[in-house]
Amino acid sequence: MQDMNIVWDSLVPGRSPYFVPRVGWRNGITELQLTVTGDGAVSVTLNFYGSNDGIGLVPLGTLAVSGTATPAVPLTASDSITRPYRLLLAELVNPVTGAPTRILLTQSGV
Secondary structure, eight states, rough: OTTEEEEEOOSSSSESSEEOOOOTTTTTTTEEEEEEEEEEEEEEEEEEEEEESSSOOOOEEEEEEEEEOOOOOOEEEEEEESSOOOOEEEEEOOOOEEEEEEEEEEEEEE
C-alpha cells in the first residue's frame, strides 16, 4: 500500500501515473517538501498539479533544487498549497542532472 504522504518517489522523469489524496485540503493548507539525496552536484525540477476529479489538471507550482547533495545532507525545497483541490499529481521535469539517488516529494496538512 502506498503512503499517502508521498506524492513522488522516483528517479524517472515524467508525470506520475496516479493521483494522491491531498492531505489538509479540508483545512485549506498543505505543505509540500522536495528532498533530493545524491552523490555530488544535482539539479532537479518537479512540477505539481491539483485536481478534483482525477482528470483535469491545474498547475499549482514548481519546486527546484540545485547544488551538492549527499546521503547525509540532502537538498530541500518547500512550498504551501492553499487552493481547494482534493488530489495532487507530480511531474519530474527532464533533464535531471547529476547523480541523484532519491527524489522524494512529501506532503503534510497544516
